[in-house]
Amino acid sequence: MSTFNPIEFRGVRKAFRFFTLDDLSLDLEPGQIMGFVGPNGAGKSTTIRLALGLLTPDAGEVRLFGHRMPEAQAVAKRDIGYVSDEMRLFQNATVGWHLRFVASIYPGWDEDYARTLLKRFNLRTEQTVKGLSSGEQMKAVLLLALARRPKLLVLDEPTANFDPVARHEVLGEFTDVLRDESRSILFSSHNTVDVERISDRIAFIDRGRLIDSRDKEDFLERWRRIELQVPAGATLPEIPHVVGRESDGQFATLTINQFTKDTLARLGGAVRRVHRMSLEEIFVANVMHHRETRSS
Amino acid sequence: MYSGIHISQTDERPMYLQIMEQIRQRIAAGDWAAGKELPSIRALAAGLSVSVITVKRAYLDLESEGVIVTRHGKGSFVAEVNGLAGELQEAKLDEHLEAAAVIARGLGLTDEELAARLRRAARDLEKKK
Secondary structure, three states: OOOOOOEEEEEEEEEOOOOEEEEEEEEEOOOOEEEEEOOOOOOHHHHHHHHHOOOOOOEEEEEEOOEEEOOOHHHHHHOEEEEEOOOOOOOOOEHHHHHHHHHHHOOOOOHHHHHHHHHHOOOOOOOEHHHOOHHHHHHHHHHHHHOOOOOEEEEEOOOOOOOHHHHHHHHHHHHHHOOOOOOEEEEEOOOHHHHHHHOOEEEEEEOOEEEEEEEHHHHHHHOEEEEEEOOOOOOOOOOOOEEEEEEEOOEEEEEEOOOOHHHHHHHHHHEEEEEEOOHHHHHHHHHHHHHHHHHO | OOOOOOOOOOOOOOHHHHHHHHHHHHHHOOOOOOOOEOOOHHHHHHHHOOOHHHHHHHHHHHHHOOOEEEEOOOEEEEOOOOOHHHHHHHHHHHHHHHHHHHHHHHHOOOHHHHHHHHHHHHHHHHHHO
């Protein structure tokens, strides 16, 4: 049993003419789902391409299961199932043809699982691809990757084209993969509700930089929004880890990224309400704070 | 499968608390008897379509509360504690009392006034019987 992490980035840099991904260090451990979240153009797809060995880093190191990329592309690829919403199937071929094709290439192909997924995703082998809706085509692409039972699934915006029912179906399949604790998933998404639900670890990326990466529960436990009322003339005690502050007259709202009981003790009677934050709120606050810090 | 447990998106509480609460209910009601093996963390996560870390967090907190015991490599079990259901009820009572204390504070009641009200409520309950 290998002790190597499925994915390891160390100080990775990749520069393009108008965009630079810089100083990226990241670890995905076996048995985890990592949600990769960032605005458009943040560098998510670049990072994924580096991980797959489709791009060569200018500096730093990318390793998959201990293999240095992109040199060990062939070795690492055997163990990776990659799906992006830009993937296209052969329009004139049937679903069944694709199944046989992928099964002939990958020894790990699980025919029983493929049949189960066909039923769950409501696809039929005799259907031609061009007769499928875009959501159904995406399901077929996911099926082809899942039924190979790869040790690592890399999914670029896998739920973007799905209706709520289809999203529910595929998210269920993703968490099902994790019954096996040697398998892992990296998936990028704009949909923070999906990410919040199924990720063990979350990485936020913005403008080519990793701005935060930690266990999901850590994010949800540390971030709070606190509503305060400070009587005129009184001043608020200084408290640490405030990343956002809005005030209007006596009323103020603080956003805090390392909330503890001590925070409340320091604020005392001024506290009116304490709100937990959704992953989406945390993400937006985190990005805004990071941008302000960088520009000042 | 474990479809009895569910996660609500409109529930303000985090997912791990929702899971804890529903497991506690099953134990308090006696549906899950002492010694019963809980689903494995990975099985429950897959069954609920939530992350492993969320279920892990729920199990760890239930363990530190003494509601379940986890034996390394063997799984998690409902704790063999006498009167566990009672303990859960007591914890629930403390929760409600704390909430009452908060409201009393808001109304400007003294602790003595709050206690008097509680005695009156208990007396009213007796009369109703």
